Amino acid sequence: MKLKSLDIEIISTDDYRTNVKNIISGNIKSFQHQNLNAYQSIELFKKIMTPNKLQILMAISRLKPVSINQLSKFLVREYPHVFNDCKSLEAEGFIHLEEQDGLRKQLKPKLIFDFDIIRVKAPIEEIYSISERANKVLLSEARL
Amino acid sequence: MGIKLPIIHSYKRFDKFGRVYLVNVEIEQSGDLKKFIPDGIKCVFRLMRVSEVNSHCYELVVLIDNHAPYGFHQHDKLPGVQDSRTSIQATNWKEAWLYFDRLLEEIMDET
Numbered sequence: 001m002k003l004k005s006l007d008i009e010i011i012s013t014d015d016y017r018t019n020v021k022n023i024i025s026g027n028i029k030s031f032q033h034q035n036l037n038a039y040q041s042i043e044l045f046k047k048i049m050t051p052n053k054l055q056i057l058m059a060i061s062r063l064k065p066v067s068i069n070q071l072s073k074f075l076v077r078e079y080p081h082v083f084n085d086c087k088s089l090e091a092e093g094f095i096h097l098e099e100q101d102g103l104r105k106q107l108k109p110k111l112i113f114d115f116d117i118i119r120v121k122a123p124i125e126e127i128y129s130i131s132e133r134a135n136k137v138l139l140s141e142a143r144l
Numbered sequence: 145m146g147i148k149l150p151i152i153h154s155y156k157r158f159d160k161f162g163r164v165y166l167v168n169v170e171i172e173q174s175g176d177l178k179k180f181i182p183d184g185i186k187c188v189f190r191l192m193r194v195s196e197v198n199s200h201c202y203e204l205v206v207l208i209d210n211h212a213p214y215g216f217h218q219h220d221k222l223p224g225v226q227d228s229r230t231s232i233q234a235t236n237w238k239e240a241w242l243y244f245d246r247l248l249e250e251i252m253d254e255t
Contacts, residue, residue: 013157020153023151035153036154038154041158044158045156084200092166
């Protein structure tokens with residue numbers, strides 16, 4: 001079973017700027033970073049991707065909440081904190097908040113695409129299991 | 145080899161004081177020559193940073209885009225005022241991205 005991965009690159013700021021200049025000038029033979037989700041360092045990724053935000057991603061993937069209100073109930077967390085984390089995750093490119101028609105305009109959180117894992121391409125690669133499917137694969141391979 | 149669109153970049157970095165910034169670049173072919181000036185390529189360049197007021201939120205610091213009727217323009221009074229715009233010297237997405245890149249470095253050097 002092939003899992004879908006949201007890849008995170010770790011690139012220094014100098015390398016990122018060089019990449020941008022190469023794209024703009026057309027001075028590259030192969031365009032490696034057409035779609036890029038990158039961080040300056042692994043420390044920055046871990047600062048931004050808190051345990052609470054990871055839980056939100058897992059809950060969105062597995063429980064499919066129809067609103068941030070429902071998501072906060074699933075997580076047993078206060079709505080304002082979950083709302084702030086969702087807005088941050090949207091700005092950071094992990095989720096999309098979809099406006100729902102209705103008497104009260106609700107926001108439905110959705111993953112940016114249906115990724116199963118987050119793969120951080122650092123010198124020591126790290127994998128975060130997000131979907132139920134990813135967990136099943138992991139448990140099956142571990143024979144647990 | 146030519147550059148294929150869309151280009152979707154998201155880059156997170158610190159400034160020299162350890163404040164978190166998000167750089168978002170979206171360049172995609174829309175086909176709508178009337179809506180996205182001059183060539184129908186939709187361009188959005190954003191710089192966001194962690195808010196000083198609420199460290200759990202981001203605020204928009206730089207926004208450059210090219211929708212009609214303005215063409216390439218910068219929202220020049222962010223984060224406070226969203227609707228103030230000024231034209232920028234750019235005729236295509238590459239020039240706009242160069243302008244945005246220079247602006248980023250000015251901001252990073254000042255902060």
